[in-house]
Amino acid sequence: MKRDYSNRKLEKGRLVTGILKPFLEIRELTLLVMIFLIILLMANLNPYFLTYSNFRAISVGMAPTAIIVIGMAILLASGGFDLSVGSVMALSSTVVAMLMLSGYSIPVSVFISILLGAFIGLSNGCLVTAFNINPLIATLGTMSIARGFALVLTEGFSLSSLPASFGWIGKSSIMGLPALVLLMLIMVVIFDLLVRHTRFFRQVYFIGANEKAAMLSGIHVSRVRIIAYILSGALAALAGVLLASRLMSGTPTAGNGIELQVLAAAVIGGASLQGGEGTVLGAFLGVVFVALINNSMTMLAVSIYWQMIVIGTVLVIAVALDMLIRRRKA
Amino acid sequence: MQNNIESLEEPIASSNLLELRGATKSFGSNLVLDNINFELKAGEIHSLVGENGAGKSTCLGLIYGLHQPDSGFVTLNEKTVKIDSPSHAQKLGVGCVFQELSLANSLSVSENIFAGRSPSRYGMVNWKSLNAQAEKLLKQFELDINVTLPVGNLPISTRQLVEIAKALSLNSKILLLDEPTSALTPDEVSTLFTVLKKLTKQGIGIVYVSHHMSEIFKISDRITTLRDGKVISTKRTSDTSQEKVVAEMIGSQSYRELRVAQPISEEILLSVDNLSNSTDFSGITFNIRKGEILGIAGLMGSGRSEIVRTIAGLKQDYAGSIIFKGNPVTFNSLREAMSHGIGFIPEERKTEGLFLQYPLDANFSSANLKNYSKLEILQHRKISSACQQAIDFYQIKTESYKKNAGALSGGNQQKLMLAKWLERQPDLLIIEEPTKGVDVGAKFQIHKELRARAQEGMSVIIISSDFPELISLSNRILVVSDGNLMGELSPEKTSEEQLLQLAVGLKKQSQNENTISEK
Numbered sequence: 001m002k003r004d005y006s007n008r009k010l011e012k013g014r015l016v017t018g019i020l021k022p023f024l025e026i027r028e029l030t031l032l033v034m035i036f037l038i039i040l041l042m043a044n045l046n047p048y049f050l051t052y053s054n055f056r057a058i059s060v061g062m063a064p065t066a067i068i069v070i071g072m073a074i075l076l077a078s079g080g081f082d083l084s085v086g087s088v089m090a091l092s093s094t095v096v097a098m099l100m101l102s103g104y105s106i107p108v109s110v111f112i113s114i115l116l117g118a119f120i121g122l123s124n125g126c127l128v129t130a131f132n133i134n135p136l137i138a139t140l141g142t143m144s145i146a147r148g149f150a151l152v153l154t155e156g157f158s159l160s161s162l163p164a165s166f167g168w169i170g171k172s173s174i175m176g177l178p179a180l181v182l183l184m185l186i187m188v189v190i191f192d193l194l195v196r197h198t199r200f201f202r203q204v205y206f207i208g209a210n211e212k213a214a215m216l217s218g219i220h221v222s223r224v225r226i227i228a229y230i231l232s233g234a235l236a237a238l239a240g241v242l243l244a245s246r247l248m249s250g251t252p253t254a255g256n257g258i259e260l261q262v263l264a265a266a267v268i269g270g271a272s273l274q275g276g277e278g279t280v281l282g283a284f285l286g287v288v289f290v291a292l293i294n295n296s297m298t299m300l301a302v303s304i305y306w307q308m309i310v311i312g313t314v315l316v317i318a319v320a321l322d323m324l325i326r327r328r329k330a
Numbered sequence: 331m332q333n334n335i336e337s338l339e340e341p342i343a344s345s346n347l348l349e350l351r352g353a354t355k356s357f358g359s360n361l362v363l364d365n366i367n368f369e370l371k372a373g374e375i376h377s378l379v380g381e382n383g384a385g386k387s388t389c390l391g392l393i394y395g396l397h398q399p400d401s402g403f404v405t406l407n408e409k410t411v412k413i414d415s416p417s418h419a420q421k422l423g424v425g426c427v428f429q430e431l432s433l434a435n436s437l438s439v440s441e442n443i444f445a446g447r448s449p450s451r452y453g454m455v456n457w458k459s460l461n462a463q464a465e466k467l468l469k470q471f472e473l474d475i476n477v478t479l480p481v482g483n484l485p486i487s488t489r490q491l492v493e494i495a496k497a498l499s500l501n502s503k504i505l506l507l508d509e510p511t512s513a514l515t516p517d518e519v520s521t522l523f524t525v526l527k528k529l530t531k532q533g534i535g536i537v538y539v540s541h542h543m544s545e546i547f548k549i550s551d552r553i554t555t556l557r558d559g560k561v562i563s564t565k566r567t568s569d570t571s572q573e574k575v576v577a578e579m580i581g582s583q584s585y586r587e588l589r590v591a592q593p594i595s596e597e598i599l600l601s602v603d604n605l606s607n608s609t610d611f612s613g614i615t616f617n618i619r620k621g622e623i624l625g626i627a628g629l630m631g632s633g634r635s636e637i638v639r640t641i642a643g644l645k646q647d648y649a650g651s652i653i654f655k656g657n658p659v660t661f662n663s664l665r666e667a668m669s670h671g672i673g674f675i676p677e678e679r680k681t682e683g684l685f686l687q688y689p690l691d692a693n694f695s696s697a698n699l700k701n702y703s704k705l706e707i708l709q710h711r712k713i714s715s716a717c718q719q720a721i722d723f724y725q726i727k728t729e730s731y732k733k734n735a736g737a738l739s740g741g742n743q744q745k746l747m748l749a750k751w752l753e754r755q756p757d758l759l760i761i762e763e764p765t766k767g768v769d770v771g772a773k774f775q776i777h778k779e780l781r782a783r784a785q786e787g788m789s790v791i792i793i794s795s796d797f798p799e800l801i802s803l804s805n806r807i808l809v810v811s812d813g814n815l816m817g818e819l820s821p822e823k824t825s826e827e828q829l830l831q832l833a834v835g836l837k838k839q840s841q842n843e844n845t846i847s848e849k
Contacts, residue, residue, distance in 0.1 A: 197707050197708055197710075198703070198706050198707055198708060199699045199700070199703040199706050199707070199708055200706060202692075202695075202699060202708055203699065205688075205692075206685060206688075206692075206696055209685040209687055209688055210681070210684070210685050210686070212681060212682050213681070213682055213683055213684060213685055213696070214685075214696070215664065216644075216664060216674065216676050216682050216683065217696040217697040217750075218664055218665045218668045218697050219665075219696075220663075220665060276685070276687065276688075
């Protein structure tokens with residue numbers, strides 16, 4: 001009864017199958033064009049914009065956000081949501097510093113910090129699946145708890161005088177490319193490919209699109225959900241470690257409000273709070289886009305308050321345009 | 331038909347509260363109501379009966395402003411009206427209670443009754459007067475409940491009465507009731523009927539839709555039978571009988587496709603012994619052989635889907651035993667049942683079966699990801715080519731496998747679900763309503779494919795409200811009513827009428843009667 005699939009004629013040259021294709025065509029290309037236009041415009045407006053040091057500053061600055069957005073994009077695709085990422089980042093940056101200061105080796109300290117982030121993710125996942133708590137509320141709770149622990153552990157002070165070799169990943173460069181940026185790019189590419197091509201992440205999309213149909217297709221909904229939360233927590237913790245390495249200090253107040261920036265960037269990049277949509281590449285381009293706008297406005301000496309207004313407007317316009325396109329299609 | 335109605339004008343004197351005149355309605359190419367004439371007099375309870383899909387709900391929808399007739403018209407108090415929306419219908423004095431409750435569970439009883447119309451003073455809700463009015467209204471129902479309690483704290487049956495009170499609070503002259511007793515106990519039903527009789531004395535006209543023949547005959551003054559969107563008859567209750575109405579609902583046309591005599595192996599694939607759960611069904615015992623198609627007939631809410639969903643591992647709380655391929659099994663999830671060789675196609679293709687915003691190939695692969703991945707990496711080309719093959723084989727009408735499943739017609743969506751599950755080659759396929767709302771061509775094809783697979787040894791359990799379908803497709807038919815097995819029938823010797831009579835709980839097949847005598 002097995003059918004033979006070998007001699008079928010199929011359209012050639014399809015990089016991605018079904019689910020993710022429209023986004024590559026529409027959202028990601030639009031963002032790429034917009035990013036290119038900003039660069040072109042700014043290069044003419046400000047001679048310092050198109051310099052190595054400025055691009056280095058932009059890319060190093062956005063690296064933690066870009067790493068966190070990977071987890072957020074995947075969670076959003078599953079229909080989930082994580083507000084605790086900023087606090088987890090702060091907690092892991094202080095925990096990694098404390099561990100090193102109390103004499104643990106760098107790899108052990110880093111490993112434990114990331115494990116802690118994964119554990120917070122696991123808690124989020126269990127709250128959402130086993131206790132059926134709305135992800136917004138569940139992660140609002142863990143956001144507060146994680147931030148609280150970071151502040152309690154340090155009594156609110158930053159921890160400095162970390163071992164010099166810990167600064168390697170945050171400060172060194174490889175052929176002119178900061179190691180931090182290289183790591184960010186590698187992770188974005190790897191996760192984007194995983195999301196497009198693995199069975200596990202395909203299940204994430206099915207759950208986000210229609211949880212009931214996913215369950216009725218034999219997908220282990222709660223397990224997949226929990227793994228997505230663990231991933232988000234672990235990536236936020238990694239971002240915290242990298243931040244500590246770059247600043248050479250553990251900062252309990254780091255990443256305040258970053259969860260909303262990450263969310264906005266992911267949505268600009270094509271994710272949807274309803275789930276079932278978005279890609280890692282799109283979310284990453286969203287982060288790049290926001291970072292470029294912020295940088296451009298700083299270069300043009302626009303007040304930081306105006307930057308908030310502009311980013312908010314961009315977010316609303318992006319989503320509104322998307323809804324318009326969808327309505328026309330439907 | 332017309333004569334029938336006119337001959338009735340004389341005994342029931344008063345003027346018509348409501349009329350449908352030549353009402354016709356189609357959804358897409360699907361003609362749902364065809365030239366419907368219906369009338370309701372003040373103080374009358376007029377029942378509307380028919381099989382699922384006969385057009386009852388659409389009729390109510392026309393009167394309640396949910397749909398507009400394509401041609402024909404609705405008159406209220408002998409004046410033609412165009413009812414734009416439910417709120418417009420309410421203003422015109424039409425109240426409606428649907429099968430699904432529409433109460434806000436966290437709000438109090440009184441707030442629910444007067445939702446959005448709370449008596450107020452200076453913009454503040456006047457709670458005293460609100461509660462007093464609600465209590466007064468509920469007195470009519472002999473309901474003595476604390477109206478400040480959240481509705482969610484009340485038993486379902488009380489909520490149903492609150493819902494009716496809500497409809498009446500609008501000073502409705504016409505009340506539409508869609509299966510109002512489905513959640514009520516016999517005692518509550520008789521309370522409800524007392525209330526309804528009282529209401530008719532106040533000159534209120536009631537359109538009553540129900541599956542329960544005995545209730546219909548107890549409460550109605552007149553009965554209108556619908557079949558395939560047409561009025562078959564309107565008769566006074568005293569002039570007809572339950573058997574006659576059931577016969578009219580089904581029609582005399584016999585729908586029996588050419589049946590293939592299927593060689594059934596004696597090997598038993600699944601046997602279910604004394605399966606019960608606390609709420610939906612009890613004492614269910616049956617077995618299914620390899621290559622057999624077993625039909626389960628029952629109306630909505632009869633426990634039929636709970637039974638098969640228990641077998642598929644979707645419901646865990648049950649007593650009794652399930653033996654599959656010779657071993658006792660307890661499935662904790664559908665996943666587990668699937669790994670043993672069970673497939674399950676749910677009833678609601680849009681909400682339970684498909685990922686509407688995803689393309690055909692993604693939908694096709696959703697239950698088969700393991701087969702289409704190597705070392706966890708998805709084989710996109712293999713998925714697409716298998717999907718293309720399925721599209722050709724099942725003649726799914728689409729431009730490409732890249733189109734979204736939501737863009738397919740109902741029949742093609744159903745074929746896509748069938749393709750997805752047959753691809754897994756299950757030993758037992760459970761299908762709920764395999765051809766609900768599906769065009770004739772798709773229906774034929776789905777039936778053909780199921781027969782062919784059964785011939786190859788796959789066992790099939792089919793739940794359907796479409797009794798002709800069950801008769802033409804099954805090797806045996808079990809009838810379920812109210813959570814109990816009413817009998818086991820052989821389709822060759824069974825008429826739709828007999829099935830329906832068992833399904834509505836009219837009579838129970840005696841234990842040792844294996845075949846029902848032919849007329």
